[in-house]
Amino acid sequence: MTRADAANPSADDSDLALLERAREGDQRAFRSLVERYEPVVAATVTGMLGPGADAEDVGQETFVRFYRSMDRFRGDATLGTYLVRIAINLSLNALKRRTRLTRRFLSGDARAAEASSDAVGSFGRSGDPAVTHERRRRVRAAIDALDPKHRAVVVLRMMEGYSTRETAGILDVPEGTVLSRLSRAMNRLEKMLKPYVDDE
C-alpha cells in the first residue's frame, strides 16, 4: 500500500484520537501509531538506505523523534507525511555518514567500479526466480547509485506516490527542483536499468 492508497478520513480521525491519548502518556496509543505507520516509514527508509540494520535504526529513530516532538505536531500535514519528513531527513543524515565512511576506506576508482559494476552485464530471461532476484538486486543497486537528493525524490515521487507538490513540501524545496532532480534521476536509472525497462 503506497501513500497514495492510504487517504482515509476515518483513519485520520483515529490518528488524532490516538495522538491525543499518546500525548497524555498512553503508551498503547503510541504503540498503535507505530504499528499503523510502520509500513510507510519502512518503505521510505528502506527505499533510501536499502534493507538492513541502518534502515531499522533510522526507522526506530524516526518514531523516537516523533515521540519527543508529539506536542509540537500541529496537524498542518497528515501524520503520515510528518513521519515521512522525519524519516527522509534522518535517512539523508545516515547517507552522509555512510559516504564519509566510504570515502575514508575506498579509493575513488574503487567507488566508481562498485557503482557501475551492476549496471552492465547479462540480464537473462525474465520469469526465472534467480533472474527475478538478480533484477531486484540490480534495481536496488541502481537506486543506491543515485545521489541522495535525487534518491529522495525518486523514493517519494516514484516509489511512494507523492505528488510533485507533496514531495516539494516534504523536502522543503521548490517544485521545479523536484522535477529537475527527478529528470536527472530517471536519466541515470534508465541507463542502468535499460534492458529491464525495455522488457516492461
Place this chain on the structure above:
Amino acid sequence: MSEPRDDAREPRLAELLRQVRREQFPPGFADRVMRSVAEGEVNRALAPALSAQFLRLAPVALALIAGLLVYNVWIAGTGRPSLDQAFGLAPVTIEEAYSLETMLRAGGPAAGDDAQ
C-alpha cells in the same frame, strides 16, 4: 489535479522500482521502538538529576582546586616537591642515602652487599 509529468519513462521506471519496495521491518519492530522510547525517557530523567548533583559538587571541587593552587604557590619558593612538604618526608639526596647506609652498616653487614 494534473501532475506536471511530461516523461513517459516515469511509470515504467516506477513499476520497476516498486519491486524492491519493503513495507516492514524485521518482526518485533514496535517492541524495539517502545523499548527505545522507554530508555530515552529514563535518560531524560537522569540528565536533570546528574545536573543537580554536579551543581552541588562543583563549588566544592572548585574550592579544592583553588586551595591546592594557593598551597603550591606558597611552597614554590622552598624548592621541595609539594607532596614531600605536605607529608613531612625527609629530603632524599646522595648524602642522605650514604648516611643511611652507613647507619645500617654500623648495625651489621648490609643485605645484598655481597660484592664487598
